[in-house]
């Protein structure tokens with residue numbers, strides 16, 4: 001068996017947020033929690049990362065200039081379909097409890113909403129629900 005298969009592979013998470021402080025803190029938090037994070041400042045940047053490597057999960061902000069979170073979710077779904085890849089679980093990370101947005105994301109298959117500011121232990125539970133134990 002190859003070395004990689006013997007060792008536990010860290011789950012790769014792509015987090016998209018236009019706020020630099022959120023990117024910094026979520027990157028540190030995910031790393032400390034045992035994941036391998038990549039942070040992107042915009043939807044287009046996230047899509048470039050997605051084309052370069054496999055991610056186990058995508059976390060996206062909703063309110064971002066240019067491409068918003070709903071467009072990111074749709075683009076990630078479209079990408080997986082076009083590439084005939086299994087769909088990537090997605091989590092919304094937002095400061096706003098916006099019902100229409102929530103309904104739209106649910107229609108696109110997103111089940112997890114995390115509100116900023118979040119408690120680390122709550123966020124870990126959401127991550128484990130989506131990715132299994134670390």
Ligand SMILES: [Mg+2]
Pocket residue numbers: 017018019061062063064
């Ligand atoms: Mg934002």
